[in-house]
Each structure stands twice: as C-alpha cells, then as structure tokens.
Amino acid sequence: MPAVLTVDPRSGVPIYLQIIEQVKRSVALGVLQAGEQLPTVKQLALDLTVNPNTVARAYRELERDEIIETAPGRGSFVRSNGSATSPKSAAVDVARDALDAALREVKSVGLSRAEVRDLIDAAVDRWFPEER
Amino acid sequence: MSTIQISHLRKAYGGSAAVDDLSLEIPAGSVFGLLGPNGAGKTTTFKCMLGLARSDGGAILYDGKPLVPATFERIAYVPERSVLYDWMTVAEHVEMIRRAFASFVPARALELLAQFNVDPRKRARALSKGMRTAVMVAIAFARNADVLILDEPTSGLDPVNQRHVLSLIINEAARGCSVVFSSHQIGQVERAAEQIAILDHGRCVLQGLVDDLKADRKIVEGILPDSSFSLNGIVSDPRIARVDRVERIVRLLVLRDADDIAAKLSAAGAAGVRTVDLNLEDIFLYAVSPADATADVVAAENLP
Amino acid sequence: MTYVEWLRVGRCLKWTAIALVACVALVLYARFGFANLITHEPTYLEIHGMSFKQFERTAQTTHSVLADGTKRTVFSNVRQGVSVTVDDRGYWGQRVTVVDRDPTQTFRARNFSFGDLNVRRTILPNGTLIFSIDSSRPEHLAYYFAAAAFVALIVATVLGAPFARENEGHLEIALTKPVRRETLGLATMATDVAGMAAAFVLTIVFFTIGHTIFEAPRYVFDAGDALVLAGGFLAAVGWYALLCAATASMRRAYGVILGLSWPVAALISIFASSNFGASPVARVLHAIATPIAWVLPFSYLHFDAAFDVSAETHAAGAGLSSLQDLPILLALVLIYGAVAIVTWRRVEA
Numbered sequence: 001m002p003a004v005l006t007v008d009p010r011s012g013v014p015i016y017l018q019i020i021e022q023v024k025r026s027v028a029l030g031v032l033q034a035g036e037q038l039p040t041v042k043q044l045a046l047d048l049t050v051n052p053n054t055v056a057r058a059y060r061e062l063e064r065d066e067i068i069e070t071a072p073g074r075g076s077f078v079r080s081n082g083s084a085t086s087p088k089s090a091a092v093d094v095a096r097d098a099l100d101a102a103l104r105e106v107k108s109v110g111l112s113r114a115e116v117r118d119l120i121d122a123a124v125d126r127w128f129p130e131e132r
Numbered sequence: 133m134s135t136i137q138i139s140h141l142r143k144a145y146g147g148s149a150a151v152d153d154l155s156l157e158i159p160a161g162s163v164f165g166l167l168g169p170n171g172a173g174k175t176t177t178f179k180c181m182l183g184l185a186r187s188d189g190g191a192i193l194y195d196g197k198p199l200v201p202a203t204f205e206r207i208a209y210v211p212e213r214s215v216l217y218d219w220m221t222v223a224e225h226v227e228m229i230r231r232a233f234a235s236f237v238p239a240r241a242l243e244l245l246a247q248f249n250v251d252p253r254k255r256a257r258a259l260s261k262g263m264r265t266a267v268m269v270a271i272a273f274a275r276n277a278d279v280l281i282l283d284e285p286t287s288g289l290d291p292v293n294q295r296h297v298l299s300l301i302i303n304e305a306a307r308g309c310s311v312v313f314s315s316h317q318i319g320q321v322e323r324a325a326e327q328i329a330i331l332d333h334g335r336c337v338l339q340g341l342v343d344d345l346k347a348d349r350k351i352v353e354g355i356l357p358d359s360s361f362s363l364n365g366i367v368s369d370p371r372i373a374r375v376d377r378v379e380r381i382v383r384l385l386v387l388r389d390a391d392d393i394a395a396k397l398s399a400a401g402a403a404g405v406r407t408v409d410l411n412l413e414d415i416f417l418y419a420v421s422p423a424d425a426t427a428d429v430v431a432a433e434n435l436p
Numbered sequence: 437m438t439y440v441e442w443l444r445v446g447r448c449l450k451w452t453a454i455a456l457v458a459c460v461a462l463v464l465y466a467r468f469g470f471a472n473l474i475t476h477e478p479t480y481l482e483i484h485g486m487s488f489k490q491f492e493r494t495a496q497t498t499h500s501v502l503a504d505g506t507k508r509t510v511f512s513n514v515r516q517g518v519s520v521t522v523d524d525r526g527y528w529g530q531r532v533t534v535v536d537r538d539p540t541q542t543f544r545a546r547n548f549s550f551g552d553l554n555v556r557r558t559i560l561p562n563g564t565l566i567f568s569i570d571s572s573r574p575e576h577l578a579y580y581f582a583a584a585a586f587v588a589l590i591v592a593t594v595l596g597a598p599f600a601r602e603n604e605g606h607l608e609i610a611l612t613k614p615v616r617r618e619t620l621g622l623a624t625m626a627t628d629v630a631g632m633a634a635a636f637v638l639t640i641v642f643f644t645i646g647h648t649i650f651e652a653p654r655y656v657f658d659a660g661d662a663l664v665l666a667g668g669f670l671a672a673v674g675w676y677a678l679l680c681a682a683t684a685s686m687r688r689a690y691g692v693i694l695g696l697s698w699p700v701a702a703l704i705s706i707f708a709s710s711n712f713g714a715s716p717v718a719r720v721l722h723a724i725a726t727p728i729a730w731v732l733p734f735s736y737l738h739f740d741a742a743f744d745v746s747a748e749t750h751a752a753g754a755g756l757s758s759l760q761d762l763p764i765l766l767a768l769v770l771i772y773g774a775v776a777i778v779t780w781r782r783v784e785a
Contacts, residue, residue, distance in 0.1 A: 009323040012350075012409025014343035042306035049298050051163050051326040052306040054343060108354075108406035182612055184785035204614040211608040217440060219447075228439045232613040 007048050015050050019058035020065075021097065027067060027078060028091035034080035038068060134195050134206065134278045134310050135160045136181070142189035143176050143334075150176040152334035154190070158312055158327075163305045165325030165342075166314040167416055173334040174314040175212050178283050181312075182209055194279070205233060208277035210285045212314075214264040216256035222267055223252040229271050241274035244300075248293055262288030273300050280304055282313035286320060298324045322412040330419045338419040342412060349410050349418075350390035353383045354402030366396055374418065385418055437615055438627045440606075441598060445631030448594050452587065452635050456642035463646040477509075478532045478569070483518055484540050491518070528652050529572020536565040551575050552654070574654040575647075577640075578664040584639035585668025585737060591635040592672045593694055595628040596679030599780040600690035607785035621777040625680060629673055636669055663759060667736065670765040674733025675701075677772035684779035697734075704728050705735035733768050736761050 005026075007018045026032040038044070041059060045052040059076055062068045067090065070076045106116055136158040143151040151173040158164045166174050179185035181192050183199050194203055216225060222245065230238045245252055248266035256264065265288050272280060282301070286294040294317070301311050301324050315321050321328060322342060329339040338345070356363075359379050367375045367384075371393060374385035382402065386393045390407045398405045410418070483491045495511040495518075502508055502523070512519040517537030524530050529552065543565055546557040552575040558566040599621070602610040611617065647653045679697060683690040708729035712718035729735040 010319055010411050010413075012346055012411045012414070014346045015323075016343050017347070042303075045302050045306060046299055049295060049302060050323050051342075052302060053162060053326040057343070105406060108404050110403050179785055182608075184607060184611055186784060201614050201616050204612050207612065209608065209612050213605070215606050215608040217606060217609075220440070220443060224439075224443065228609075231439045232437060232615075 005044070005048065007050060009050060015054050016058040016061065019044075019048075019055065020061055021094070023058070023062055024065075024067060024090045025094050028088075028094050032078050034078050036078045038076040038078070040075060136279065136310065136312070137193040137196070138177070138181070138190070139193075140190035141177065141180055141187055141192065143173075143180055143185060143187050145176075149334050151180065151187075151331075154331070154334065154336055156329055156336060156339065158310055160195075160310050161305065161308045162327055163301060163311040163313070163325045165321035165328040166312060166331065167318065167321060167328055167412075168314075168331035169420055172331040172420075174331055175283055176334075177331070178209070178211075178281055178312075178314070181281060182207070205235065206278040208272035208275040208280050210265070210268045210272045210280075210282045212283040212287070214256075214261065214268070216259075216264055216267060218257035219255060221253055221255050222250060222259070225256070225267060226252065226271065229275070233275060235276040236271075237274050237276060241270050244270035244273055247296065260288065262290065262293065265289055266293065269297055269300070273304065278309055280309055280311045280313070282311065284315060285313055286315060286317065294320065318413045318416055328412070330416055332420045338415070345415055346410065346412070348388040348390075349415055350386050351383055351408040351410060351414075352386050352390055352394045352397055352405065353381065353408065354394075354397045354405035356380045356382055356402050361401070363400065366393070366400055369393065369396075437613065437620060438623045440610075441624045441627040444595065444598070444601075445627055445634075448591055449631060449634055449638070452591060453638060456587075456638060460642055460646050460649075463649050467649045478520065478522060481520065481532070481534065483520070483534070483536070484516055488520075491520075495520070525572055529570070531572060532569045534565070534567040536567070537563075539563070539565040549573070551579050552651070571651070572654075574656045576661055577655050577657045578661040580640045580643050581661065581664040581668050582737075583643055584636040585664075585672055587639040588632045588636045588669060588672035589675055589734070589737070591632050592628075592676035593679065593697060595631060596676055596694050596697070597683035597686070597690040598624050598628055599680060599776065599783070600683040600686040600688075603685070603687045603780075603783055604690075605687075607783070611785065617781050618777055621780050622773075625677070625773060625776065628676060632672055632676065633669070636672075663762070667761055667765065670762065670769060671733045671736045674736075674765050674768040674772065677769050677776060678733060680776035681772045681779060684776045685783055701732055701734035704732055708735060709738075730764075731768065733765060736765055 005019065005022050007015050007022075009015055011018070023032065023038075032038075038059070039047065041052050041055045045055045048055070059068065059070065063070060063076075066079060068076050069079050103116075106119075111119075136156075138154060138156040138158075141151050141154040142149065150171075154173070154177060156164075166177065168174050176185060180187045181199075182204075192199060194206075197203075220228075226238055226241050226245075229241070230236050242252060245267065248263070248270060250259070250263050250266050250270070256267070259267065265285065269282075269285055272282070272285075280301070285301075286297050289297065298320055301313065305311055305324075305326075311324075313321075313325070325342055327339070327341050328345070329336050331337070356377075357380070359377075361380075363375070363377075363382065366372070371387050371389055372384050373387050376383040376385075382397075384393060384397070394405050394407050477488065477492070479488045481488045481491075486494070491513065492511055494516070495513040498510045498512070500508045500510075505525075507524045507526075509522045509524070510519060511522075519535050521533045521535075522530065523533075543557055543559060545559055546555070548555045552571055552573050554568075554570045554573050556566075556568050556570075558568075560566065610620070613620070644653060679694060683693050686693070704725045707721045707725035710722075712722070
C-alpha cells in the first residue's frame, strides 16, 4: 500500500486532500481491497515524510466518507460494506473530481454551454470508441 | 506534551524591534513551522522562548507556566549556528549533555551520530558545518524532550540527511512531542509542519494550518475588457487580500471561497477567469512582499 | 553541570604538570649531569685575599668521622689564625664554619636565611669572625607555599575568563540546562578554584621531589607558614575572581584582558609599594597606584621578601605582609565573585 501513495507537498493541493484522493483512487482501481489494512498514521507519515496530524486528518475524512473504518487498537481498514465504498462509487468520486477540474478550466475560456457539450460528446466518442 | 503560548512578545535591540507584539499559540503535539525572511525575528523569538534573551514585554508560557530552570529538562534546542566547543570531542559533548539532563539517552545519541556518519572521537573543530548541525540534532533528538525548538535544523546537511532530520521530526511529533522549527527551505516546512506562522519585521503576518491555507488561499485571475475597467464592486470584498493589475490582466489574492469570487469576476465581465492553487512558497511570498508597483489597488488592510 | 569547566581545568592542570615535570627533569639533569662539578669543598670561599684552593695549600688538613657519621674536614692555618671546618653529612646537608681570629677586613654581624640555607656572620668581642654556611637546616614550608601561590596565580589567569568563554558562542548550550544561572556560575567558579587548589598541591609535590633529588628534605610549619599558605592561595583566588568579574560580560577579546592583567597589576603593585624618589610624576603615580593596589589581590603577594629577612623572624620567601590582609582578601574574593555572577546573569545570547 505505501508504494501506491505518493504526495507532492510542494503542490498547492493540501496534502490531506492528496492522500484522500489517492486512497479513493486506489480503492476505485482495486489496488486497495475491501478489508485491507492501511498503514498506521505514524507509519504513513514516516513513509511519506509528512506531518502525522495531516495523515490523521486524511484518515478522519476517509472515515467520514465511509471509505475506511478504524478499529481502536487494531488499525484502519478499507470498509467492506456500505454504499460509498464499492469500487464503483469510489471510481465515480475520482471521475467527478477530474471532470470538475477540467470543466473549471474549460469554463474560463468562455465557451457556451452547448459548445462545451459538443466538445465533451466528441471527447467521449474518442476515448470510448468500442461502446458506441 | 506541552502547549506553548507566546503573547505580545516584544524584544528590541538598540531601539529597533526585532520582535514586535508577537502572539503565537503552539498546541501540544503539533509541528509548528516558523517562516520569515532573514532578520524577521525567528531566532530572536526562539531565544526569548528559552530565556537566552530577555524580552522587553509580553509573556511566554509552557503549559500555562513561565519558564523556570526545571522546564529545560523538557526542552531540547538546536540553535541556528554551531555552538559546539571546538576543542571538545563529539563524545565529550554527549557526555556533557548526559550529565546535565536526566532523561537523555546517550546510546540513542550515538546511534543517531552513526546514522549521520559523525565519528564521536572527532573534535568539533574538525567537523564540517553540516556535521556540527548533525551533532546538535543527534543530541537534541536523544533528549526525550516534550518540546523541540529547532532553529534551521537542516542547515549545511546534504539532501539525504535533511530528509532524515524531517523523519526524526515526524517521529517525535508522532510520539506527542511539540516541535517548533524554522527553515529557509519552505519545502521542508511544507512537509513536516502542520501549522505555520510567517514572521516579517518581527510581526506575525500569517498563521494557520498549512493545508487550510492551501485550501483557502487562491489566485483568481481574469482578463478585463479594457485596461481602465473598474473593479470597484469586487475588490471591496473582504475575502480579497490583494489586487494586482497589469494592463488588462487582473490577479486577485483570495483568502477563501475562490470559486465564488471567480464567479463574481466572470459576472463582472472578465474573460478567461481561472483559479490557481498556491503552494506554501507562493503563500509565503505574498505574505512578506509588498504588492507589485504596477498594481492599481492594494487591499492590504484585508489581510488577517 | 560544569563538565566543560572540568575539562578546561583538566587541560590546564595537564599543562601545569608538564611544566613541573620539565622543571624536575632539569633539576635531575643538573644533579646528575653536573655531579662531578659538585664539590664537597667550599671553593667559593675567599680567605685573606686567597682563593680556597690557594688557602688549602697553606693549610694543614685533618679528616675525621664523627659519631653520627658526619665526615669532618678541618683546614687549619695557625699562622694566619684561620680554620675552616667542613662537616659533610652527604645527602643530609653540609655545614661550613670559618673561624678567623685576625680578619683582614672589618665585618658587620649578618644573618641570612633562605630555604634550608643559613648564612651567619658573628663577630666575637675579641674580634674573632665566625662565618658559617649551613645547608642542613629544617626548611619552612612557606617557600613551597609561595611558589605554589605563584603557580596558582598563573593557573588563575589561564582559567580567569570562564564566563567570557561561554559567552563566546556557547550560551545556547550553557544556559539551556535545567539549572539556575547563579548556581551554574558559582559551580563554574568553584570548579576553577578546585583546579587552582590542585595546581597548588601539585607544585608543592613537585618542589618536594625536586628538592629531594639534591638532599633530604626536612620541614617546619608554624603560624607564619600558615599565613603564607592561606594568604597565598586566597590572593590567587581573589585574582581569579577579579578576572572573572572583569570578563563576565565579554564575548571576545577577553584574552587581551588576561594577557595585560599581569603587566598592569605588576606595575600598580610596584608603584604602590615603593616610592621612586620625590619627582612629581613618581609621587602622582604612587598616589594613584596605592588605592588601586588595595583592591588588587595580586599586590598582596610579595615575592621580593626573601632577601632581606632577619634571623629571628624566619624567612618567608613570599607571602602576605600581615595577618589583617586575610579578611581583606576574603572580602575581595566574595565581592569580585558576586560581581562576576551578577554580571554574567545579565548576559544575553
């Protein structure tokens, strides 16, 4: 699991958000399986060389989002049931964030809603040709 | 675990204030990064915290109590410059600390010295700047202290050992130790610190959680229809800390709700409005540098 | 708490011991390297215008051994009325007695002692001159104490700036220990004083060794010796405390103070103790130096006293003028020590 996570502290994105995003992505891609144990806060902090409280904050948010659960004294685990934790819903989370970021950029260049929708349709056709 | 409260600290050297009305609260078990340009008052603040310099006003409390000699049993300090005794060996320095502090673990210090590749038999005068730093760091991190005050704890160290020091800081923080450190390398503060304060001319110009500052502070930029376009309706917003305008391009430093401000800027007629993330270095530079001379409007009074 | 100061003291004592060992080595070399030059005849005597060798040829020589094993040699010239008796007790000393019934010059009675040496000139009512050189007398320990005080004074000067040495970039270590500054300052000074005491003892030990190489040491200790012991050491401690106080707030260049302290103190002591004629300049200098000397522990030590002592008060090679110097010195130690600590307490890193 640690090998999957990397953070870029120099980026403008808060480190705890980077951790959340990567855990979600790992769950979405099945790299992290349901029931799999996450490193302890201290271990992950040392592995990433980031502040332990920052890691703890990410874990708290992941718990609140029902991605992971923490058993006192045993550690944190990827949740095996619950609506938000299926790989599918984690994937939707990741995809939504990516689209949001892209559309924010798209909007700034001042195209109309219809023009943007055309562009998106064309892009979807290009990226998913087999499902036409 | 120890909370450190600094309230209204003032320290002047020969009439000019090195620290001016500085108030900080360093929560127990957090890593607190102190940033600031040279001469901003970081080292003076540390010296006042340790009673090495007498403050001219204000109070410094450890867990609500003022500093007394017994407090030093819980504080480990790495000074900015080498304070080792040139004529003494590294091992003699370790022995000196062992005799002074009950909770010091000499074996841990020797282990850390080995990790930094410092030969304890060497005299301090034979050590490079980085190795001297390493000696002070090794001694401080073997102290089992509750409070670590680290003034440039990575100066002179190579990147591998710099990273090692950061790991040590994180390790101590995970143990529940309160760490206050300063570094010129903002990237290190960005990694290891949970909270930061930025000092400038002896005053605290910005304080907060690194991640919150990054999440809230953004640059919103857009292109105005013409260079004389009025932005009066927007720049009075208290969430905008600074406005830089160059010709038709406007750049707003936004303290929070960047998306909302971006929407307002678009609605006002600006084209190509986008939001730019700021890393700690950007945040630092915005906090300590005056607005561009080319800027039309400076809403510096909106700074927190 | 004062580990660093102990290390400094240790280094200083190491060099003191090296210097003393070198002195003893020189003494050993002198004793055995020039053994053949050491004669048991008083060749330094001059009798009626003759060297001793010339006199010896005119004299009748008799050898005998006394009951205690002393080898007695008598050189007698009846015609000139001169007899020289040499009682050689070997390692235990030698006594030379010259009896001159018809001295060619008039002499005044004189008595001079230094260490185990006593030189006495007596004139009997009938004009007979008795001149004796006795190198087997018990020796007052005051000589050793004076030498030890001198060495302690050097050590005091070497160690004299403990606070300035900390101020020179080490306060971040020195003053972040869990101990009060006053306690730290006192302990530091106590450490140095202990070092001075060790140097004091070391000097006595090495001087005894050096002496023993030449002849059997025999010592006496009385109240006068005790005064030299107490006064000599106290003066050195007072000098140390003064240097501490003078340098307590310095961060650099304290070496200049230490280096100049001796010539300045010596000049003040000299101007205070003697009057160089009636010239206005000399009188002004004397008037200025005298009160300064009162507060200068250095000037309480007199190393010049050795050569004008009378027979009755035993010869103190150095020491204090009088007993009432002791409380003054003690007061100076306390005042300078307190000034040093109060000054250092205010120093900021």
